[in-house]
Amino acid sequence: MPPPTSPVVAGWELALRLRERRTELGIDVGTITQRLNVSRNYWSMVENERKILSEENLAEVVELLEFDEEDRAELFTLRIRAKERGWWTKYPRLFDAEVLRMLGLEFGAQEIHDYENLLIPGLLQTENYARAIMTPAMTVRKVEVEQRVQVRMRRQERLHGDSPFKFNAMISEAALRQQIGGPAVQREQLEHLAMLLETRRDNISIRVIPFTATSCGLFGAPTLHLLDFDNPWLPTLAWHETVTASSIIDDRTQVHNITETYHDAAREALSEDDTVEFIRSCIPA
Structure with a gap:
């Protein structure tokens, strides 16, 4: 059986996949912060697991980063799990x-x-x-x-x-x-x-x-x-x-x-x- 769900692991995976996808597409931080109307410091905290995006902002990001439907579903599930308390x-x-x-x-x-x-x-x-x-x-x-x-x-x-x-x-x-x-x-x-x-x-x-x-x-x-x-x-x-x-x-x-x-x-x-x-x-x- 798989290990139990850990909010920390879910939050880590969410941040890791967003950061790696942004890097893969060559999208700079400024483009994302402008799209979300947030500061660079805020986005830095997102990529370093200290902030969890709102559902609305995550929807904007997955669209900008061109995730497919399967990946999008996984990322929204990770967001829900990351907000739980261990x-x-x-x-x-x-x-x-x-x-x-x-x-x-x-x-x-x-x-x-x-x-x-x-x-x-x-x-x-x-x-x-x-x-x-x-x-x-x-x-x-x-x-x-x-x-x-x-x-x-x-x-x-x-x-x-x-x-x-x-x-x-x-x-x-x-x-x-x-x-x-x-x-x-x-x-x-x-x-x-x-x-x-x-x-x-x-x-x-x-x-x-x-x-x-x-x-x-x-x-x-x-x-x-x-x-x-x-x-x-x-x-x-x-x-x-x-x-x-x-x-x-x-x-x-x-x-x-x-x-x-x-x-x-x-x-x-x-x-x-x-x-x-x-x-x-x-x-x-």
Whole structure:
């Protein structure tokens, strides 16, 4: 089954198709702004997904850009979907706009490749592990910690259900060894990982890069996601996250380089079968 509808993905596709069609026909921005009687800044926000055209203005644009009937119908459907509200929009005080956009993209993804250096991927974390990561942040109120844990668990719903996405996690051995929250929390988390690998291989893959690996282009890299979509209009996107910054990468050259590095690193990772055994060997007694 296709992934669920995401307003963020719909808005992205709508903006992308309008921008690419305008470029293909060689129509400058001035021609469009004059036709719609809007400012260049307004149209810039449309092409950068910060504004959704009114139905009337979209009708003007699709006529100017000479879309055929099938494309027109698709674009109007995308406009309707883009105006819906995803569950993540309930948390504007917890996350900035870029993180909220990532949550929307993740919700509508078909497949995700993830790399983690020091932590278990958020989509595979237990509640106690997630809470332990967030608790030391003294600037975060307890209620906000619980809301962030709630969001993390909500994200994991896309791993299950009728249309789960494929999740490929590649993690450093360090993520297994670090006793986040203490031995009891670590034990619960590692048992959870082993269980997922043993029962959910249809859509969850976990592979460990051991300390014995002699080279890897991802050594020292931050958290990385590669998001793929089932729609041929939509290219792969990358997400990277550090302690102080996070952002979506849509430059196709950069995404290609990250993808190549990721797949090259996979050659240093243990197989899924060996990873299960390795995870179990790391579980505290």
